[in-house]
Amino acid sequence: MVHHGRARPAAHAVPAARQRLPAPHHAVAPSARRGRVMTRALPGVVSLLTDFGLSDPYVGILKGVIAREAPGTTVIDVSHDVPPQDIELAALWLEQAYTWFPPGTVHVCVVDPGVGTARAALAARAGEHWFVAPDNGVLSGVLAREPSWEVRWIDAGALRLSVASRTFHGRDVFAPVAGRLASGALRLSDVGPEHAPTLHARRAPRVEKGEAFGEVIAVDRFGNLITNLPASVLEGEGVTVEIRDARLRSVGTYAEGELECVALVGSFGLVEIAVQNASAAARLGVGRGEPVRVVRGAP
Amino acid sequence: MVHHGRARPAAHAVPAARQRLPAPHHAVAPSARRGRVMTRALPGVVSLLTDFGLSDPYVGILKGVIAREAPGTTVIDVSHDVPPQDIELAALWLEQAYTWFPPGTVHVCVVDPGVGTARAALAARAGEHWFVAPDNGVLSGVLAREPSWEVRWIDAGALRLSVASRTFHGRDVFAPVAGRLASGALRLSDVGPEHAPTLHARRAPRVEKGEAFGEVIAVDRFGNLITNLPASVLEGEGVTVEIRDARLRSVGTYAEGELECVALVGSFGLVEIAVQNASAAARLGVGRGEPVRVVRGAP
Amino acid sequence: MVHHGRARPAAHAVPAARQRLPAPHHAVAPSARRGRVMTRALPGVVSLLTDFGLSDPYVGILKGVIAREAPGTTVIDVSHDVPPQDIELAALWLEQAYTWFPPGTVHVCVVDPGVGTARAALAARAGEHWFVAPDNGVLSGVLAREPSWEVRWIDAGALRLSVASRTFHGRDVFAPVAGRLASGALRLSDVGPEHAPTLHARRAPRVEKGEAFGEVIAVDRFGNLITNLPASVLEGEGVTVEIRDARLRSVGTYAEGELECVALVGSFGLVEIAVQNASAAARLGVGRGEPVRVVRGAP
Numbered sequence: 001m002v003h004h005g006r007a008r009p010a011a012h013a014v015p016a017a018r019q020r021l022p023a024p025h026h027a028v029a030p031s032a033r034r035g036r037v038m039t040r041a042l043p044g045v046v047s048l049l050t051d052f053g054l055s056d057p058y059v060g061i062l063k064g065v066i067a068r069e070a071p072g073t074t075v076i077d078v079s080h081d082v083p084p085q086d087i088e089l090a091a092l093w094l095e096q097a098y099t100w101f102p103p104g105t106v107h108v109c110v111v112d113p114g115v116g117t118a119r120a121a122l123a124a125r126a127g128e129h130w131f132v133a134p135d136n137g138v139l140s141g142v143l144a145r146e147p148s149w150e151v152r153w154i155d156a157g158a159l160r161l162s163v164a165s166r167t168f169h170g171r172d173v174f175a176p177v178a179g180r181l182a183s184g185a186l187r188l189s190d191v192g193p194e195h196a197p198t199l200h201a202r203r204a205p206r207v208e209k210g211e212a213f214g215e216v217i218a219v220d221r222f223g224n225l226i227t228n229l230p231a232s233v234l235e236g237e238g239v240t241v242e243i244r245d246a247r248l249r250s251v252g253t254y255a256e257g258e259l260e261c262v263a264l265v266g267s268f269g270l271v272e273i274a275v276q277n278a279s280a281a282a283r284l285g286v287g288r289g290e291p292v293r294v295v296r297g298a299p
Numbered sequence: 300m301v302h303h304g305r306a307r308p309a310a311h312a313v314p315a316a317r318q319r320l321p322a323p324h325h326a327v328a329p330s331a332r333r334g335r336v337m338t339r340a341l342p343g344v345v346s347l348l349t350d351f352g353l354s355d356p357y358v359g360i361l362k363g364v365i366a367r368e369a370p371g372t373t374v375i376d377v378s379h380d381v382p383p384q385d386i387e388l389a390a391l392w393l394e395q396a397y398t399w400f401p402p403g404t405v406h407v408c409v410v411d412p413g414v415g416t417a418r419a420a421l422a423a424r425a426g427e428h429w430f431v432a433p434d435n436g437v438l439s440g441v442l443a444r445e446p447s448w449e450v451r452w453i454d455a456g457a458l459r460l461s462v463a464s465r466t467f468h469g470r471d472v473f474a475p476v477a478g479r480l481a482s483g484a485l486r487l488s489d490v491g492p493e494h495a496p497t498l499h500a501r502r503a504p505r506v507e508k509g510e511a512f513g514e515v516i517a518v519d520r521f522g523n524l525i526t527n528l529p530a531s532v533l534e535g536e537g538v539t540v541e542i543r544d545a546r547l548r549s550v551g552t553y554a555e556g557e558l559e560c561v562a563l564v565g566s567f568g569l570v571e572i573a574v575q576n577a578s579a580a581a582r583l584g585v586g587r588g589e590p591v592r593v594v595r596g597a598p
Numbered sequence: 599m600v601h602h603g604r605a606r607p608a609a610h611a612v613p614a615a616r617q618r619l620p621a622p623h624h625a626v627a628p629s630a631r632r633g634r635v636m637t638r639a640l641p642g643v644v645s646l647l648t649d650f651g652l653s654d655p656y657v658g659i660l661k662g663v664i665a666r667e668a669p670g671t672t673v674i675d676v677s678h679d680v681p682p683q684d685i686e687l688a689a690l691w692l693e694q695a696y697t698w699f700p701p702g703t704v705h706v707c708v709v710d711p712g713v714g715t716a717r718a719a720l721a722a723r724a725g726e727h728w729f730v731a732p733d734n735g736v737l738s739g740v741l742a743r744e745p746s747w748e749v750r751w752i753d754a755g756a757l758r759l760s761v762a763s764r765t766f767h768g769r770d771v772f773a774p775v776a777g778r779l780a781s782g783a784l785r786l787s788d789v790g791p792e793h794a795p796t797l798h799a800r801r802a803p804r805v806e807k808g809e810a811f812g813e814v815i816a817v818d819r820f821g822n823l824i825t826n827l828p829a830s831v832l833e834g835e836g837v838t839v840e841i842r843d844a845r846l847r848s849v850g851t852y853a854e855g856e857l858e859c860v861a862l863v864g865s866f867g868l869v870e871i872a873v874q875n876a877s878a879a880a881r882l883g884v885g886r887g888e889p890v891r892v893v894r895g896a897p
């Protein structure tokens with residue numbers, strides 16, 4: 001499926017200099033463009049986001065397959081500690097991470113509870129990035145953000161993929177397709193027929209009459225509570241953020257909340273609740289899904 | 300020691316297109332072979348499998364040494380979360396992972412309870428892959444699988460390795476030798492004299508009169524129980540897998556076992572016991588070493 | 599600030615062949631120097647040491663930014679499991695790790711409790727290595743070890759860095775500067791004005807009248823207790839190491855301490871307390887900060 005619509009306003013910070021390069025296999029090294037070295041094909045970048053963990057050899061095997069398909073590719077781990085089968089969190093991390101990668105990066109996301117069933121395997125282009133993932137909604141955040149995208153169904157038979165197992169399509173389908181896209185050996189148009197992807201509507205925050213209602217959508221390693229509320233709800237003087245029984249003031253940076261939990265705009269451009277050098281999640285005893293309310297007036 | 304014997308039948312799935320390249324230092328980029336760029340030496344691939352964990356700087360130091368010895372090498376982590384000194388599990392992960400890497404990859408495996416003692420340090424070629432590891436049986440699975448191999452004892456003195464410590468041969472011996480093999484600066488024949496490696500016989504499954512007896516040899520992050528039983532024992536109609544007090548049916552893919560534990564052929568070509576979106580290990584209360592029996596007849 | 603002083607004697611093992619290359623952007627591939635391939639700019643090496651953990655996408659985002667700024671750079675993780683805000687341990691790991699990397703490596707250390715405050719962001723050269731880190735003492739170990747160094751304050755405005763957040767300078771400041779230093783696009787002299795860095799004095803061990811007093815400064819994954827006592831205190835016959843209620847003998851390698859805790863010189867050139875194939879930390883019930891005393895006489 002090809003989509004040329006209007007993207008919703010990006011809630012997150014956008015990298016400064018987005019280079020406009022047409023496709024991974026046309027990318028050239030910046031130094032080449034400055035005339036320092038001869039023009040040559042640039043090995044691509046592949047990012048990986050899975051729920052495989054790092055204890056078992058599964059991630060290493062993915063990378064072995066990519067090294068076989070596309071020697072010299074730079075492979076970057078976004079995370080492999082997505083809780084097993086947690087499509088919603090994977091969609092969030094993918095949406096928040098991909099814009100910081102070079103244009104032309106192929107992002108592989110394998111959180112795949114339906115592996116081996118009839119669910120489709122997808123390859124997609126959205127904006128200047130490529131994606132390879134099962135058709136289970138994990139691309140929802142990315143596709144909601146990009147005005148222009150194209151999604152295709154991976155036809156494993158036509159691509160002569162050797163699908164050796166019904167339980168590890170990361171190895172047998174997603175990694176080889178990602179490697180071939182990154183190396184330029186495969187074009188998106190040759191992956192398979194167009195496909196209408198599964199899209200999950202995210203529970204959007206509600207803003208009305210100077211109040212905003214959202215929720216905690218992730219808790220990071222530091223115990224910071226990441227909400228789905230955009231930065232704009234903290235604008236202006238005298239804002240209070242309510243969560244559980246706490247009423248928090250809005251500050252500019254973590255260091256202002258040494259003894260108390262505070263609310264601030266985090267690195268994804270979303271409201272976060274934090275306490276300096278400690279865990280707000282532990283302090284407040286809350287986690288994902290906890291309602292958050294922003295009201296006018298000092299705490 | 301050089302071995303040209305008959306390999307046992309591979310129980311695992313074999314990658315489709317195994318390129319036949321002679322040695323890491325002769326490898327050329329596929330694109331070069333298609334005439335797109337000039338022929339050049341291809342930086343090699345090194346895989347790492349250790350029990351070092353990722354919290355301490357030990358793995359980073361290994362990679363620093365490899366970057367020093369062989370700039371541009373692609374280094375891929377198989378796992379660093381092998382339980383400390385667990386040679387048996389390391390041998391299994393290595394055996395299951397290496398075939399998915401490019402021919403010519405140098406696989407470094409440092410699970411080394413005997414570091415600093417008289418145990419030999421080994422470099423080996425087995426089939427199209429290279430290996431560097433202590434002589435403690437960790438290569439047993441690989442050498443049992445490959446019909447042709449050559450194992451040599453690393454003569455640190457002759458190689459002028461600066462062995463700065465008696466406790467970290469990963470840094471002082473294995474990483475530099477791996478880097479030199481990957482870059483082509485060192486040939487296997489120059490590593491040191493031939494050596495008869497320590498080989499551990501794995502407890503093989505027993506198949507008789509339509510029954511098969513095996514055991515759980517690993518539990519992965521998802522709680523899937525990986526057994527040493529080959530896929531063939533699940534062939535045919537009406538098979539029941541017994542473990543502890545449970546009698547399980549055989550299915551094709553994880554998604555068929557939503558409410559119950561099931562048995563299926565996993566990605567290594569071995570029988571696995573799983574439950575969809577949950578942990579079979581937790582559900583059944585079993586772990587490594589648990590006996591598994593396959594019998595004819597519906598559960 | 600530029601410093602040309604006398605470094606304290608290095609307590610740690612020093613790699614054998616330290617190549618003398620002038621700067622990351624002048625580095626050439628060793629093979630080029632041997633005339634095998636044409637001279638070309640060598641993509642640099644960047645090491646990463648943070649307290650970000652590996653579950654969240656923060657480390658992946660850092661690497662995405664580096665891949666954008668400096669395509670082809672080799673990025674190596676030293677550790678991301680430094681306990682949150684633990685500057686002291688990060689300084690130790692950095693000091694012990696960096697010498698094993700290629701000359702010209704850019705080491706990024708982001709343990710940054712003061713992010714968003716007025717604390718400076720630093721770029722530095724020390725010996726043959728480059729460093730990028732907040733000005734909070736995390737470079738203390740490195741700067742104490744190197745006789746010659748230069749530290750500059752990162753002028754984000756002059757460098758036209760797009761500092762999108764006040765909470766993630768790893769992404770917005772440190773990664774882009776590291777990438778530009780590694781690629782040669784930025785010279786240290788152009789980073790910003792010279793700066794006198796925050797230096798933390800480490801609690802040094804005390805050696806007097808044949809006795810030595812130190813402490814445990816880190817516990818590694820294996821439960822080995824790493825002390826701040828130099829190897830020299832174990833020299834000679836008949837040395838006893840006292841910790842809590844235990845009196846330990848000095849040995850050469852882990853394998854000599856199968857049933858008992860022992861003291862030995864570890865891979866950092868420091869006294870370690872260990873027990874073979876088990877955790878000395880668990881056995882002795884001690885952790886970081888525990889006093890250690892070395893006395894003459896058998897245990």
